[in-house]
Amino acid sequence: MEIAKGIEIIETALWLKKQNILIINDLHIGYEEVLQRKGILVPKFQLKEIITKLEHILEKTKPEKVIINGDLKHEFGTVLKQEWKEVLQFLDVVLQKCKTVIIIKGNHDPIIAPIAEKRRVAVVTEYSVDDTLIVHGDELMETKATRIIIGHEHPAITMREGSKWEKYKCFLKGKWQRKELIAVPSFNPLLEGTDILKEEVLSPFLEDIATFKVYIVNKGEVFDFGKVKDLQKRAK
Numbered sequence: 678m679e680i681a682k683g684i685e686i687i688e689t690a691l692w693l694k695k696q697n698i699l700i701i702n703d704l705h706i707g708y709e710e711v712l713q714r715k716g717i718l719v720p721k722f723q724l725k726e727i728i729t730k731l732e733h734i735l736e737k738t739k740p741e742k743v744i745i746n747g748d749l750k751h752e753f754g755t756v757l758k759q760e761w762k763e764v765l766q767f768l769d770v771v772l773q774k775c776k777t778v779i780i781i782k783g784n785h786d787p788i789i790a791p792i793a794e795k796r797r798v799a800v801v802t803e804y805s806v807d808d809t810l811i812v813h814g815d816e817l818m819e820t821k822a823t824r825i826i827i828g829h830e831h832p833a834i835t836m837r838e839g840s841k842w843e844k845y846k847c848f849l850k851g852k853w854q855r856k857e858l859i860a861v862p863s864f865n866p867l868l869e870g871t872d873i874l875k876e877e878v879l880s881p882f883l884e885d886i887a888t889f890k891v892y893i894v895n896k897g898e899v900f901d902f903g904k905v906k907d908l909q910k911r912a913k
């Protein structure tokens with residue numbers, strides 16, 4: 678679905694059609710290991726699922742650049758070989774389909790650089806293209822760009838589906854300081870996200886959340902759900 682001129686939602690990725698750039702974020706590779714350490718058993722198919730989904734999107738869009746907008750790896754507290762292996766495995770898949778991969782640093786990526794270097798992938802704090810700034814979004818920054826694209830928030834909405842409640846990932850589009858702001862959900866299927874109707878927002882760019890438009894993604898399909906404030910009214 679096109680949500681702004683030349684900007685399309687493809688599953689949980691954002692595609693800048695004109696510049697042919699594909700943006701994904703918050704993969705948090707290794708997240709299931711953290712859950713396992715806490716005693717929560719989750720099957721270990723996360724990476725495979727991420728790769729299958731991404732390959733499908735890459736086939737469809739054939740981008741010139743893939744930008745990973747922060748939090749590629751969940752945590753680097755103790756860098757286990759296994760964790761390195763998974764990040765490299767992921768980068769290799771992307772590099773097979775797309776020559777240029779750029780990593781934007783997120784708040785979970787303090788030591789991503791040595792891993793990225795192994796595959797000659799650039800690590801930057803922000804990336805600008807035409808009038809658009811792409812940045813992780815955990816901290817505000819000054820910019821002349823007229824559009825900002827962020828990750829970090831993991832936006833989602835819980836809705837009733839028949840008799841049960843389901844959480845859906847969503848994109849958000851609104852304004853920050855008169856600039857257009859787009860928030861992209863987490864690419865990791867295991868991380869459903871923050872319910873923006875019930876929980877505090879994380880990113881300071883989303884201070885005006887009530888005025889934002891919501892686009893829900895369900896099984897690869899995108900649905901326009903109107904504004905946050907109208908959904909808040911209905912939820913009461």
Ligand SMILES: [Mn+2]
Nearest residue numbers: 748783784829
């Ligand atoms: Mn983050």
